[in-house]
Amino acid sequence: MFEDINALFHGFSVALTPFNLLLMFIGVTLGVIIGVLPGLGGANGIAILLPLTFTMPPTSAIIMLSCIYWGALFGGAITSILFNIPGEPWSVATTFDGYPMAQAGRAGEALTGAFTSSFVGAFFAVVMITFLAPLVARFALQFGPPEFFAVYFLTFCSFIGMGKEPPFKILAAMMLGFALASVGIDTVTGQLRLIFGWHELMRGFDFLIAVIGLFGIGEILLSMEEGLSFSGKSAKIDPKIVIQTWKKLPKYWATSLRSCLIGCWLGITPGGATPASFMSYGVAKRISKDGAKFGTGQLEGVVAPETAAHAAGTSALLPMLALGIPGSPTAAVLLGGLLIWGLQPGPLLFIEQKDFVWGLIASMYLGNIAGLVIVLTCVPLFAAILRIPFSIIAPIIIVICAIGAYTVHNAMLDIWFMLLFGVAGYVFKKLAYPLAPLVLALVLGDRAEDAFRQSMLMAQGDMRIFFANGLVGGIMGLSLLLLFWPLMAKWLARLRSPNAAA
Amino acid sequence: MEENNESAGVSGRGISNHAAEIAVAFMFLVIGGVVAFDSHRIGSGWSSDGPQAGYFPFYIGLIICIASLVTLGQSLFGAAASRNDRMFVEWSQLKQVLSVLVPAALFVAGIQVIGIYVAATIYIAVFMVWLGNYGWIKGIVLGFAVSALFFVTFEVWFQVPLFKGALDPLRFLGY
Numbered sequence: 001m002f003e004d005i006n007a008l009f010h011g012f013s014v015a016l017t018p019f020n021l022l023l024m025f026i027g028v029t030l031g032v033i034i035g036v037l038p039g040l041g042g043a044n045g046i047a048i049l050l051p052l053t054f055t056m057p058p059t060s061a062i063i064m065l066s067c068i069y070w071g072a073l074f075g076g077a078i079t080s081i082l083f084n085i086p087g088e089p090w091s092v093a094t095t096f097d098g099y100p101m102a103q104a105g106r107a108g109e110a111l112t113g114a115f116t117s118s119f120v121g122a123f124f125a126v127v128m129i130t131f132l133a134p135l136v137a138r139f140a141l142q143f144g145p146p147e148f149f150a151v152y153f154l155t156f157c158s159f160i161g162m163g164k165e166p167p168f169k170i171l172a173a174m175m176l177g178f179a180l181a182s183v184g185i186d187t188v189t190g191q192l193r194l195i196f197g198w199h200e201l202m203r204g205f206d207f208l209i210a211v212i213g214l215f216g217i218g219e220i221l222l223s224m225e226e227g228l229s230f231s232g233k234s235a236k237i238d239p240k241i242v243i244q245t246w247k248k249l250p251k252y253w254a255t256s257l258r259s260c261l262i263g264c265w266l267g268i269t270p271g272g273a274t275p276a277s278f279m280s281y282g283v284a285k286r287i288s289k290d291g292a293k294f295g296t297g298q299l300e301g302v303v304a305p306e307t308a309a310h311a312a313g314t315s316a317l318l319p320m321l322a323l324g325i326p327g328s329p330t331a332a333v334l335l336g337g338l339l340i341w342g343l344q345p346g347p348l349l350f351i352e353q354k355d356f357v358w359g360l361i362a363s364m365y366l367g368n369i370a371g372l373v374i375v376l377t378c379v380p381l382f383a384a385i386l387r388i389p390f391s392i393i394a395p396i397i398i399v400i401c402a403i404g405a406y407t408v409h410n411a412m413l414d415i416w417f418m419l420l421f422g423v424a425g426y427v428f429k430k431l432a433y434p435l436a437p438l439v440l441a442l443v444l445g446d447r448a449e450d451a452f453r454q455s456m457l458m459a460q461g462d463m464r465i466f467f468a469n470g471l472v473g474g475i476m477g478l479s480l481l482l483l484f485w486p487l488m489a490k491w492l493a494r495l496r497s498p499n500a501a502a
Numbered sequence: 503m504e505e506n507n508e509s510a511g512v513s514g515r516g517i518s519n520h521a522a523e524i525a526v527a528f529m530f531l532v533i534g535g536v537v538a539f540d541s542h543r544i545g546s547g548w549s550s551d552g553p554q555a556g557y558f559p560f561y562i563g564l565i566i567c568i569a570s571l572v573t574l575g576q577s578l579f580g581a582a583a584s585r586n587d588r589m590f591v592e593w594s595q596l597k598q599v600l601s602v603l604v605p606a607a608l609f610v611a612g613i614q615v616i617g618i619y620v621a622a623t624i625y626i627a628v629f630m631v632w633l634g635n636y637g638w639i640k641g642i643v644l645g646f647a648v649s650a651l652f653f654v655t656f657e658v659w660f661q662v663p664l665f666k667g668a669l670d671p672l673r674f675l676g677y
Contacts (some may be wrong), residue, residue: 050659168576172569174529179537191555194540217606224602225595324591391634392626396648398606399622402613403652406665415610421645424602430590431519431526449558457552 004134011358014059015366023064025283025361028143028371029378031071035433036079036382038390039220039397042072043329044438047211048404050337058341059356063363065337066317069330070122070364070371073313075382077114077306078375080384080414082107090273090309104297111379112245113299114306117256119372121307124260125153125267125314126364129321133350133361136322140347145454152448153466155325157483158269159437165167166432167486173428174437181445182207184252192412200413207442208408211333213418214435216401218425220394237379245299252303255284259304267327268319273312280308314364321357322347325444329436333445515592522590523577530570536564605629617667623649 014020034045046065053061081098094114101110141149156174163170184204185193195201249256259280266276277306284304285294293300316327317334324345326332336346343353350357375382405418428435441448459465467473481488504651538654541556590630591599605625626645630636656662666672 055660129544166573166576168569168572172527172566175566175569176530176533178562179533179559179566182537182541182562186555188552189555191544193544193555193559196540221599221602224598225591239619266528284592364609389634391630391636394602394633395605395626395629398602398609399618399625399648399652402610402622403618403656403664406613406618407656407662410663410665412614412665415613419603419607419610422606426599427522427526431523433526451554452558456557461548 004131007134007354007358008130008362010354011360011362012366014355014359015063015088015362020060020063020363021366023060024067024367024370025374027064027067028071028367028374030076031068031073031371032078032375032378032382033071033385034068035072035075036222037393037397038085039216039394040400041070041215041219041330043333044126044212044215044404045072045334046056046330046337047208048216048400050208050340051404051407053337054340054441058338058343059359061341062334062337062356062360063367065334066360066363067367067370069313069334070367071374072330073310074115074118074371074375074434076309077111077118078379078382079386081110081114081302083386090277090313091305092274093277093305094302094309096281096305097296097298100295100297101295101299101302106297108241109245109299110297110302111237112242112376113249113302114280115257115372115375116246116249117303117307118310119368120256121260121263121310121312122314122368123365124419125264125311126368128264128315129318129364132359133318133322136318137154137347137350139267140323142471143459144319145348145451146468146472147475149448149451149455150466150479151323151325152444152451154475154479154482155319155327155438155444157479159434159440161482161485162269162275163434163437164275165434169431169433173435175440177438177441178445178448180210181207181442182449187446200411203409203411205417205442206408206414207332207336207439209405209414209417211329211439212401212405212420212441213421214425214428214439215329216404217398217419217422218429218435220397221422221426222429223390224394227432234449237376239432242376245267248299249303252300255288255300255304256284258287259307260311263308264315266308267312269327273309273316273328276312277305277309281305315363320345321349321360324447326440329439332440336443515589516596517590519590520577520586524574527570527574527577529575530566534563534566534568534570536563560588589650601633605632613665613667615667616669616671618664619649619653620667622670 015024026196030049031042031045034040035042040048046068049065049068053064056064077094077098078088078093079085080091081102084095086092086095098110098114101107106440159174160167160170179194181204184192185204186193192202262280262283263273263276266279267273281301281304284300285291288298288300290295290298290300313328313330316331318327319330320326320335324335324347326335335345338349343349343356364407401418402415405414406412408414425435428438455465459468465472466476538560541560544556545554546556546560548557605628609621609625612624615621623642623645626648627638629643630641630644631638652664656664
């Protein structure tokens with residue numbers, strides 16, 4: 001414990017250089033802009049900017065990129081409250097009470113409440129990461145290939161078990177990600193796979209291209225279809241409103257704490273931020289004495305989902321750091337960054353790259369403070385960006401996406417793939433094929449396959465290796481439980497009330 | 503399969519959700535089949551030194567096939583009430599989407615020939631004039647400004663060279 005606190009202070013000394021502080025502010029500002037713009041979100045925004053950080057020291061690079069992530073999380077609240085357009089899926093629940101508040105002329109209060117509770121949620125999660133991540137990493141040091149495969153398996157099972165989409169569509173999307181990941185040279189045998197004689201495919205499909213296309217271009221196409229009539233409420237935050245709102249917030253401490261816990265719990269399991277925000281909203285509505293008034297512009301109805309979404313978004317980085325398994329598409333992009341900078345994500349990171357890990361964790365504290373200050377002071381500026389007509393923003397974003405796709409490998413073909421992924425993203429989103437598991441499978445595909453093949457080698461093809469000891473068996477058991485949880489829940493409900501089933 | 507797809511697809515107001523479901527599930531089935539088939543071709547079993555290259559992707563392909571067959575079955579033989587009640591996309595919406603997608607494709611084709619910077623200038627200008635009803639001068643000025651900003655950022659500041667096209671019209675700048 002004390003060792004970790006020492007390490008954290010060392011991390012602050014790494015993060016607190018003028019250069020890194022500058023990057024932090026740039027990152028948060030860029031992040032908010034990215035979060036506010038249609039078609040750009042945390043995941044593809046970071047994917048586009050990733051190539052620009054190749055020449056930076058890894059610690060500075062990840063500080064900037066993670067600050068973009070915090071900024072994007074903050075930015076989602078601005079569009080939800082002022083424009084009733086959730087910038088990210090996890091800010092959907094914020095619109096329920098945030099937009100009515102803005103309509104009633106209380107936009108400043110709603111925004112202050114949202115930003116402050118985002119900050120509280122993120123801070124809570126960062127504290128948890130500080131103390132829990134090293135423990136998890138230490139524990140994971142004894143993992144062998146079967147255990148790692150079991151953890152990957154757990155990740156993917158929880159997507160299917162917890163996702164709102166039809167399970168077979170989640171499965172299909174996820175497996176498509178694995179299939180795309182296996183295109184190119186097989187790292188073990190050196191054989192070419194699935195390229196059908198097309199040698200430009202040898203490089204394989206880079207997940208960054210997929211992220212830029214699926215989320216960026218796909219989103220633009222979707223927003224084009226909706227016709228885009230932005231009718232936003234104007235917002236001004238002056239210090240008086242901030243102080244007034246801050247005086248009200250302590251009243252909701254129970255809601256905040258509950259939302260923090262929900263967020264952290266669901267954030268560690270993948271794809272958690274969106275369910276976390278909804279669940280937290282639902283729970284707050286049920287428990288609060290003003291529950292009936294939720295949806296008409298209750299500050300508490302903004303606090304609950306925002307706290308949980310940020311707690312979840314932040315704690316999604318825990319499995320990424322400690323196990324090398326990202327909990328969200330954005331965490332997946334950051335993980336891809338680690339690989340490009342030559343760092344091997346996983347439990348060894350805490351031993352071999354102390355500066356990097358603790359610099360990052362320290363920057364999470366600082367970045368969130370910087371974020372809060374920036375969003376509270378610059379809201380009108382960011383809201384003005386949303387008023388730029390779509391016919392100017394859309395082509396510029398498409399150009400940015402094309403540049404981002406090109407810079408990944410300096411390959412023209414990638415821009416075409418980006419366009420293709422964009423169309424796929426548009427169609428998939430409309431038919432409820434989830435994109436997050438596809439991206440995660442594409443990122444983790446090679447590593448999951450390696451873990452699987454090594455396990456198979458160890459056991460000579462005997463699947464029982466995945467239940468050989470308590471640890472791996474436990475993780476596999478938990479995975480299967482998560483996978484079949486929806487079925488079991490239905491079955492249990494039927495057992496309890498046999499009349500309802502008939 | 504294709505016929506079913508077509509007849510359900512042209513239903514007057516747009517493409518029905520039902521048709522789109524079937525088409526996408528069918529596409530997944532084809533992809534899964536191709537993956538499994540090609541993995542089987544390069545060897546999906548065991549060799550003397552362990553699993554062959556196609557071992558893992560073969561099963562991935564199989565799972566895609568199974569998952570898409572279930573989805574296909576659900577949309578073909580599922581509850582009739584859920585059919586045709588929703589549009590996947592209306593023709594007017596599709597027109598909107600294509601009005602972004604087609605110029606974007608032309609833009610990418612343009613990059614191939616004249617490079618990112620020149621193509622971006624033209625693309626932004628045309629997009630603004632055509633879809634945003636701005637004047638030509640406004641469009642060209644903004645397109646040029648944005649491209650110039652990108653040029654300075656990437657070529658000069660970050661020294662990341664972007665694609666300048668087969669014809670390389672910006673050769674005279676010396677980058």
